[in-house]
Amino acid sequence: MKKLINSPDTVVTDALAGMAAAHPSLAVDIENKVITRAGGPTEGKVGLVSGGGSGHEPLHGGFVGYGMLDAACAGEVFTSPVPDQMIVATKAVNGGAGVVHLVKNYTGDILNFQMAAELAEDEGIEVVSVVINDDVAVQDSLYTAGRRGTGATVFAEKIAGALAERGAPLAEVAAVAAEVNERSRSFGVALTSCTVPAAGKPTFELAEQEIELGIGIHGEPGRTRAPLAPAGEIAAIAMDAIAADIPLDGDLLVMVNGMGGTPLIELYGVFNEVNRYIAGRGARITRNLVGNYITSLEMQGFSVTVCRLTDTLADLWDAPVDTPGLRWGR
């Protein structure tokens, strides 16, 4: 697998250095692998921190900026960051109004953020953690580690970011993030696996005519393997899984997200199918994202995330945002 890297050991730090050079609005602490807003914390504003393994770009570092995250912690590829990083980030964004940690529901992320929240409390910073667990492919049961945090993370970061930017208090910012999570569901499909730089080969193999249904975002296998089919059929499988879990009615925010290796021409084709599916159910897509937002290196595939909007959530979605990954209204 050919990769455009210098060495597996420097992939993350090279990328962070590149982000720092490309985006003067970001302050990149390469040693701690933490990205914050160049202007520093806003006094009196709730700080919003997220983070996770690298390899999902633009998530999370690309979402640091006005109207969205205050800080992102970058772990090694597909590996959660460590509490030390999260404490650096939490202190850096503390404007005296508390900090929200947005945590994707993976064991590593949960454990490390849990440790960090305890350390932050010891330092007198009030932290509220919100767990994102929108993926419908995994049963939330006693028999699993729970549903994974996937596309809804992007929605939560944007919407909670907007509310924080308006000066809302800690409990409300956390509550709106939890509300977004509760009203969102996702499902992902892979046409290929991906190659972790240090591993040197794909995490799993798919035959020419095979796809993987119910994938996560770390290149891991999904729930089941299936034969390749036209985009319409695959989109319907994803949408059926979501529709089985939440009502598809009213106004919806929909993201058709590329896993990193799928071209826009295909993503737009999938969005067309999703749009038709939703219209067929009598609902309307009133806000959307089509592109690479929460990726898995060069994996080919897509995920779809649907959020049942309210007027308030739609208004917060529309609020101005200025980050490398999302920018409107400014």
Next chain:
Amino acid sequence: MDAEFFRAWIAEIAAVVEAQRDHLTQLDSAIGDADHGINLSRGFTAVQAALAQTDTPTPASVLLLTGSTLISKVGGASGPLYGTAFRRASKALGDEPEVDLPALAGALEAALAGVQKLGAAREGEKTMVDALAPASAAFSKAVAEGASSADALSALTDAADAGAQATISMQALKGRASYLGPRSVGHEDPGAASTALILHALRDVATAQAG
């Protein structure tokens, strides 16, 4: 067993996880995200660097530095879980410059308790607990029955190996492998495999020092 013995154990772990890095990564590809070998290798390299720069006069101080460094350097689930295991073991050993077999047995029990409290895994869920729990139990039993160091450590690693092998037929109920449901069956759990390696390293160092 003094601090030097424990430093030798950690050094042996570092060597073994480096040697078995690809194997552990392979196990973690089948039912995970292909980073377990890489993560542990990075973690124990950092531990070795920390031990080289820091005075560790007691066994407990060696294990504490190990655990804290793992938490700071590994990430994922392995960092907090192994980090906590070593830190809890450290706490159980107190300030003695040398510790005996019963103390070591107590330390392993404390490590297991720490891991189970943090990760909430029980035996049978296809995790590191499936190697650590039987290993700790076998070791404590052998020590209580007055077994020699060699025999007790043998019991330790035999149980760890059997436990790791037993994970093959289990369905994962914890961690990333649990997303696969029934598809996780038929693969050895990477965390159980690395736990067995870590305990083998303990036995190998003891054997080398005795011989």
